[in-house]
Amino acid sequence: MILLQLISDGLQLGAVYALFSSGLTLIWGMMNVMNFAHGQFVMLAMYVAFFCFTLLKVGPAFFVPLAAIGLFGFGVVVYLLLVRHVMRGPMLAQIISTFGLALVLQYSALWAFSANFVSLPTTLVGGVYDVGGIRLSAARLIAGATAIALTAGMHLLLTRTDLGSRMLAVSEDRVAAALVGIRPDPMQALAWGLGAAATGVAGGLIALFFYVSPDVGNSFTLLAFVTVCLGGFGSVPGALLAGLIIGVVESFSAYWLGPATKDVVVYGLFVALLWVRPQGMFGRA
Amino acid sequence: MLLEAQGIVKAFGSFRAVDQANLVVAENELIGLIGPNGAGKSTFFNCLAGDTRPTSGTIRFRGQEITRLSPDRHARLGLARTFQVPIVFAGMTVRENVMVGALLRHPHRRRAADEADELLHFTGLAERAEMPVTALGTPGRKRVEIARALATEPRLLLLDEALAGLTSSEVEAAIELVERIHARGVTLIVVEHIMEVIHRLTERVLVFHQGRVIAEGTPAEVTADPTVIAAYLGRRRGRAQ
C-alpha cells in the first residue's frame, strides 16, 4: 500500500517536474541557451494565476491560458531585447545575462508583491480522491495530464509540422537555414515565445497546489536543469521521462533513506548516468 | 609499409558503416578515397586518424599497432589530419593556430613561432598571420588546418575533403598546394568528391560503397569499372556535373 502510494506520489511529483521543465527543454535544447531565469518565468506565471483568481475571481480554465499568452509575449520580448544579442556571444554571456534577468525578475516581484507567501485555496480544484486507499490530488492529476499533453504537443510540433522543422533547422544551423530562406530571428523569437508559454501553463497549474512567493522558482530550478540534462537537451519526451524518474526516485529515497539525503540519490544517479551516457538519455551524441 | 589497415569493421548497432576494409599505403604515395555520401569513407578515415575506434580489425603505422591509440598519440607518431568542416581555434590569430601544431615538436614558443611562420609562408598565409583566424573564410580556414597539421611534422597526412566548397580558382590553388605538400615528402590520403581532382592528384584510388571497398586501382581503372559506375559514378555524374 505504502509502495503504491509512494509510486503514485513520485509520479505526480515527477509530472510536476516535467511540467516545470517543459519550456526549459525547448529553449535550452533548441537554442542552446541556458536560461537561468526559467524559475522566475514560472514564478511570474504563478502570480498571474494568483491575481487572476483573487482580483477577477476566475478559475484555472481562464488563468492558465492567460498565463500562457502573457508569458508568450514576455518570452518574445525577452528574446528581442536581450537573448538575440547575447546568443551570438560566448555561452558565458548567455549565462550571465539570464542570471541578471533572474535577479531582476525575482526582486521586482519581491518589490511588487512583497515577500509574503500566498496560495490559491485548496478547494479551487477538485480536492482529493481516494482510489483503493491511494490518495490522489485532483490538482496534481490535472498537472500530470497536462504535462503529458504538453509534451506530446511540443513533440508533435517539432517533429510533424512544417513550423517545427523550420525551428529545428534554425537551431541546427542558423546560416544554412537562412540560405534556404528561413529567417532565423522570427523562428527563434517564436521558440522563445513557445518555451515561455509552456512555462506559463506550468506556472498556472503548479499554483493550484503550491504556494506562491517571489523565490518559489528557486526550489524547482536546479532540479529542472538536471531533468532537462538527464533527458538529453532538446529531447522533449526525454525530459518527461527524466522528470518522472526523478520524481519516483526522490519519493522512494526520501522515504527509505530520509528526506535530507534524497538529493544525494538524485544527483548521484545523474552523475552516474552522465558517466555512462555523456549525452543524456535521449540526447544526440 | 607506412600504414596497413586490415579487416576494419565499424558497426553502429547492427549497421556496419565500414565492413572489412583494407588499405596498404607505402611511403610517398598519394591515395584517394572516394564514394557516395554515407558510403563509409569518412568513418574509415576517422578510424585511421584515431577519432573512432574500429569494432574489429587492426591498423599499423610504421610497424606499430595504433588501432586503439588516442588521436593525440597518432599525431605524435606522425599521422596528422584535417577536418571536413574546418575546426579553427577561435580567439587566436592565424599564426597562433599554426603554433599549436608546431608546439608538438618544438615546446618553446619562439621556436614554434618560427616553424609556424615557415608553414604560413608555405601555405600562402604569411600576410594574414596576425589576423584573428575567425576573420578568414572557408578556403583560408582550410589552409590554416593544413598548415597546422603540417606543423606537427607528419609522415602521413589525411585530408578530409580539403577542396570541398571551393570555387574553381580556389580548387586550382588547393591542388597546387597538395602537390607541393607531396613534394615535401609527406604521404597523403585524401577523401574527395570531385573526380577531376582525384584524376589529377592521385595515383591510386579506393572506392567505397555501403561500407565496403568495391574497387581499387588507378583513377582511370576505377572510373572504367562497371561496378563503380553502377554504384556511384553513374548516379553522381548525372546529378553533379
Next chain:
Amino acid sequence: MSISRRGVLALPALAVLPALSEHVMAAETVSIGYIEALTGNAGAAGQSIKQGAELAVEIINTPHPDLAPLTLAKNAGLPNLGGATVALTWADNQGSPAVAASDALRLITQDHVVAMCGAYQSSCTLTSSAVAERYGIPYVAGESVAANLTGRGYKWFFRTTPYGPDFARLYLDFLADVAKSGRATGKIAVVHENTDYGTSVADSMVSTAAARGIKIAQRIAYNANGTDVSPQVLQLKEAQPDVVIFISYTSDSILYIKTFHTLGYRPPIVIGDDSGFSDPSFIKTVGPIAQGALNRSAFVPGKPDSITYKINALFKKRTGRDLDDTTARSMQGLFVLCDAINRAGSTKPEAIREALVKTDLPPGELMIGYEGVKFNAQGQNILAYSLMIQLQGESYVPVWPANQASAKLELPFKGWT
C-alpha cells in the same frame, strides 16, 4: 554625548560609494543599527520584523501614556538623554553570513551606530556579532536561537530571546501536562529542516528529552525549501507518532499542512516550532486546514486593555495583520537595548554595555510573556519564556499553561473539516 558624526564622514576616497543615509539626523538622535534578512528565503519574516521595530521606535520616540508600564513608552524619546530620539539604520543580510559581517562593519564605521540588533539567521548573527565584538559595540539578538551564539565568551553580545533548550523544556512540560489528562504523548517525532536553525533546535530537543529519560521516537531531517514533502508525511503516517513537532520555515510548513490534507493524515498532536507556523502567510494560506495546530509564542495579545493588546492593535493598524511571535521577540530585544541606553544615560558603547549587564526588567515592563529580562555571564536572558498557543479559527490563542490560557486546549489535531 555627540551622537552623529555623519557630517565628517565624507572621505570620498572611493567616490563610487556615497555616504549612506536612511534618516536625516536631528540634533539628538541615538543611532542603532539593525541587520535583518530583508530579502532571500526569510525575507517575509525580516520585513515583518522591520515593521515591528519601526513601531517600537515610534512608541519610544513619541509619548504613549496608555502603554505606561512598558519601558520608555510614556515619554517622548529617552528621558535620561534629554529626550533624544532613537533612529534605526537598516541593513539587509541577504541571508549570507559574509554579507552580515560587511553590514555590521558598515553600520559601525560608516553610520556610527552606538549599538546593534539582529540578525534573524543564526549564522548571520554569529558573523555580524563577531565584528561588533571586535569594535566593542553592544549587540542584542532578539530572535536568533542557535545554541552556539552564547558561550563564545563575548563581552558585547546579549540575547533576550529564549533558545533551543528553553523550547525543548516548554514542549516537554506541556506534553507531560497533557499526558495527565490520559492522552498518549510518549511517542514523539521531530521533523526539522537541516540548516542551523532546525538542526540546533532538534538537537536541544533530543538532549533535553534524553535528560528526562524520554527517547525521541523518530527524527526526520529534510532540506528546506523543498518541492515535495509527501515521503516524510508517509513516514509519519506509517509510524503513527502521538506527537509531531515541526521545526520548519514557512514554505515547508505550508507544504506539510497541504500534504497532510492531500494524504488524509491527522497526527493527534501537531506542534510547530514558531518560525514557519508563526508566519502570517501560514495562517493566510493554510489556516483553514491547520485547525488545532499548536505553536510556541512569547507574545499573546491578551485582554483588550492590556499593553500587549494595544501594541497588537497598533501593529495591525500599520500592517493589517496580527503581531507574530518572531516580530514581537525582536521588538522586545530593541526595547531592552533602548532601556539600557537610557539607563546608561550615554551613548558610549562601554556605558551601554554596563547597563545591559545590569538589566533586570520585571515582566510588567515587557511587551512579551518572558518572566523578565536578566542576562547571565554568557549574555543569555535567563528569564526568557514562552507559552503554547493553538490555531483556533483565524488566529492563535494561548492554551497553556492554564494560568495564561484564554481558550481551552482542543485535542486531537483537527486540521480540516
Next chain:
Amino acid sequence: MIPLRRAGPVAVLVILAIAPFLTANPFYQRIAALVVLAAISASAWNVIGGYAGQISFGHSIYFGIGAYASLLLFGRFGLPPIAGAPLGIIASFVVSLIIGPPTFRLRGHYFSMGTFAIAALAEILIVNWKFAGGAIGLMGPAMPRSLADLLFRNSLPYYAIFLAVLALLLALTHLMQRSRMGFYLRAIGAGERAAESLGVPVQRYKLYALLISGAFTALAGSLYAVMIGFVDPESGFGILISVNMVVIAALGGVGTLFGPLVGAIILVPLQETTNALLGGSGTGAAYVAYGLIIMLIARFSPGGLAELWPLINRHGRRRAA
C-alpha cells in the same frame, strides 16, 4: 624601459597596491579586500573555465574545501585557521584527481551540469557530516589568541595578504599563457577535437588546469574563512559561490589575464554599494539594480568588459603571439 603595452597592467597593479591605503574608511578597506579575494577565486576559475573553456559550476567544492580545512584545523586542533590553507590545497588536488577524469568526458552544458551536480552532492555530504559541524557550520577563533590567528579589526592586513596571493596567481597565469600549456588550453577551449588531432593530450592538460584552478580556489576559500571566521555548508559549498566566480570572470572577460580582476573590481563594489544604498529599504532594489547592470553589460559587451579595454585585450593577444 617599460614598453607601452606593459604600462596598463603595471599601472593597475600599482593602483591596486596603494588604493586602500588612501582611505581611512574601514568599510572601503573591507570592500577592497573583498574585491581582491573575489579576484583570486575568479582568476583561479579562469584557468579551467576561461583558458580551457570548461565552464565549471562546481568550483564551490574547492572553495568549501579550503574554508573547511582552515576552520576544521582550528575547531578540532586549535591551530590558527591559516594553517589549514596547505591542507585545503592538498585536498583540492585529491578532489581534482577524483572528479577531473570522469567529468572531462562531458562536453559543453553537460560538463557544466555534471560539475554542478557533484558540488551539490558535496554540499549535502557536508550538511550530514557531524565532524565538520554539519548544518551549523564551523567557527573561527572568537578572539585573536596570537598574531597567527590573523584576526584583525582592520581589513588592510587581509588586503595585503590577498593581494600577494593574487599577484602570485596572476604571475603564474601569465607564465602559463606564454607557454605551451597556455596555447594548448586555449586550443582545447576552442576546439577539443582539433586540438587532439594536433597531438594535444587533452585530458592531461585539462587535469593540469583543474589542479591549478582548484588549488587557488581552495586557497581563496581558506583566506575567506580566516577573514570571516565562519563557514557553513551554504556559504562554503553553495551553488551561488560557483555562480559568483563564473559571473565575475565572464563579466570581466574570460581567458584574459586581467579579465577576472576587472570583473571583481566592478562587481564586488557594485554588490556592496547597491546593498548599502538600497538594501536597508528591504525592497530587493539592490538586486534589481545589480541584475540590471550585469544584464546590460552582457547585452552590450558579450565578451566581457575586457573587450572594451583595448589596452588589456591587445596586451593579451600580443603576449600570446
